[in-house]
Amino acid sequence: xxxxxxxxxxxxxxxxxxxxxxxxxxxxxxxxxxxxxxxxxxxxxxxxxxxxxxxxxxxxxxxxxxxxxxxxxxxxxxxxxxxxxxxxxxxxxxxxxxxxxxxxxxxxxxxxxxxxxxxxxxxxxxxxxxxxxxxxxxxxxxxxxxxxxxxxxxxxxxxxxxxxxxxxxxxxxxxxxxxxxxxxxxxxxxxxxxxxxxxxxxxxxxxxxxxxxxxxxxxxxxxxxxxxxxxxxxxxxxxxxxxxxxxxxxxxxxxxxxxxxxxxxxxxxxxxxxxxxxxxxxxxxxxxxxxxxxxxxxxxxxxxxxxxxxxxxxxxxxxxxxxxxxxxxxxxxxxxxxxxxxxxxxxxxxxxxxxxxxxxxxxxxxxxxxxxxxxxxxxxxxxxxxxxxxxxxxxxxxxxxxxxxxxxxxxxxxxxxxxxxxxxxxxxxxxxxxxxxxxxxxxxxxxxxxxxxxxxxxxxxxxxxxxxxxxxxxxxxxxxxxxxxx
Numbered sequence: 001x002x003x004x005x006x007x008x009x010x011x012x013x014x015x016x017x018x019x020x021x022x023x024x025x026x027x028x029x030x031x032x033x034x035x036x037x038x039x040x041x042x043x044x045x046x047x048x049x050x051x052x053x054x055x056x057x058x059x060x061x062x063x064x065x066x067x068x069x070x071x072x073x074x075x076x077x078x079x080x081x082x083x084x085x086x087x088x089x090x091x092x093x094x095x096x097x098x099x100x101x102x103x104x105x106x107x108x109x110x111x112x113x114x115x116x117x118x119x120x121x122x123x124x125x126x127x128x129x130x131x132x133x134x135x136x137x138x139x140x141x142x143x144x145x146x147x148x149x150x151x152x153x154x155x156x157x158x159x160x161x162x163x164x165x166x167x168x169x170x171x172x173x174x175x176x177x178x179x180x181x182x183x184x185x186x187x188x189x190x191x192x193x194x195x196x197x198x199x200x201x202x203x204x205x206x207x208x209x210x211x212x213x214x215x216x217x218x219x220x221x222x223x224x225x226x227x228x229x230x231x232x233x234x235x236x237x238x239x240x241x242x243x244x245x246x247x248x249x250x251x252x253x254x255x256x257x258x259x260x261x262x263x264x265x266x267x268x269x270x271x272x273x274x275x276x277x278x279x280x281x282x283x284x285x286x287x288x289x290x291x292x293x294x295x296x297x298x299x300x301x302x303x304x305x306x307x308x309x310x311x312x313x314x315x316x317x318x319x320x321x322x323x324x325x326x327x328x329x330x331x332x333x334x335x336x337x338x339x340x341x342x343x344x345x346x347x348x349x350x351x352x353x354x355x356x357x358x359x360x361x362x363x364x365x366x367x368x369x370x371x372x373x374x375x376x377x378x379x380x381x382x383x384x385x386x387x388x389x390x391x392x393x394x395x396x397x398x399x400x401x402x403x404x405x406x407x408x409x410x411x412x413x414x415x416x417x418x419x420x421x422x423x424x425x426x427x428x429x430x431x432x433x434x435x436x437x438x439x440x441x442x443x444x445x446x447x448x449x450x451x452x453x454x455x456x457x458x459x460x461x462x463x464x465x466x467x468x469x470x471x472x473x474x475x476x477x478x479x480x481x482x483x484x485x486x
Contacts, residue, residue, distance in 0.1 A: 352402035
């Protein structure tokens with residue numbers, strides 16, 4: 001049985017073959033170097049062969065050559081860059097002295113020979129991109145930023161058109177729902193809106209990798225003003241999260257405001273100052289993207305500069321964006337942006353009973369675990385703290401009685417429902433009068449009538465308040481025990 005030749009075997013056999021040694025001798029003879037130069041060139045050639053072979057052998061473990069395959073393009077670029085340096089040097093030597101140094105010519109020839117060996121192990125695509133990168137690395141990387149900018153701009157225009165279309169459909173549905181109570185029409189509208197949103201999202205949204213390229217483009221524009229180097233790291237590797245292109249435009253604008261403040265006010269004066277503070281030479285900017293409830297997204301940006309707080313508000317942000325700022329003097333600063341990632345979200349509409357009329361609320365369906373009835377739990381109270389215990393699995397959860405929150409007192413009701421919701425590892429049970437429907441809608445931002453209301457939607461001609469579960473949980477505290485509704 002013939003054993004298949006591995007990538008490592010092919011490389012090593014080429015480097016240490018009799019043909020390689022013969023070609024090296026021919027190269028030396030063709031450039032006409034002296035004895036001392038020949039010794040130096042021999043040492044150089046042996047060093048290149050030895051270190052290349054050692055690198056290849058060290059990264060191949062248990063027959064896995066994937067790392068070697070990846071590393072070969074890096075080695076090609078390394079040798080090509082060195083060859084470009086020697087070639088440029090030789091050109092100037094020829095202009096100034098009339099000829100280039102023979103040893104330098106020989107080194108260039110050695111590198112060309114080794115590049116040829118490595119090229120034989122690379123694909124044509126790898127060779128093409130390596131050549132492009134080695135020829136003009138700065139211009140090539142800048143072209144990527146320009147391409148990213150153009151892509152974001154075009155996607156944003158398409159995304160805005162899609163959101164406008166969906167917004168018009170929502171408005172039309174709301175107007176018709178007041179005049180025409182037809183479940184079939186409502187169902188058709190919802191299907192059309194869902195299909196449209198999915199179409200525009202899939203065709204214009206960008207991934208977290210696209211966002212990274214876009215943020216990188218913004219950062220490189222201000223690097224010339226920075227007194228210390230900066231690096232941008234992406235902590236999010238989930239490219240299944242889709243971000244509306246119009247949103248990335250807003251994130252770019254916010255990031256540019258933040259990075260300009262950082263460079264102008266919150267970075268060290270020199271690398272030495274950072275070293276004296278036991279920091280890396282370069283400022284590290286890290287970011288990550290998190291999927292939140294209700295189709296919203298959270299972007300976290302953090303740096304390890306001087307940790308000065310940006311006191312000015314960010315300009316030109318959408319009304320429904322929430323920005324939080326944090327800083328640790330001397331160490332770091334951080335901003336967290338909560339923004340809309342989708343136009344439509346699934347919501348559960350329910351009612352809370354009042355003394356004279358019922359009030360409608362909505363909660364994001366992604367936060368609802370289950371809906372329980374009276375016979376599935378028991379009430380308990382410790383001081384002013386209410387909680388329920390499930391009869392099936394004996395689990396205990398804090399109870400939020402909507403009537404008590406709204407009017408400061410419990411109302412005697414029957415046939416209640418209990419909505420178990422979870423957000424950010426916080427689970428509570430909401431006592432309500434009834435669950436009305438599951439709807440797909442877009443949340444609007446409006447006046448804060450209640451501290452736990454995040455926004456609003458229109459359902460069958462009635463304004464429905466959308467609940468922020470985290471803030472609703474705060475209603476269990478003394479601070480927010482009573483919120484009057486007029």
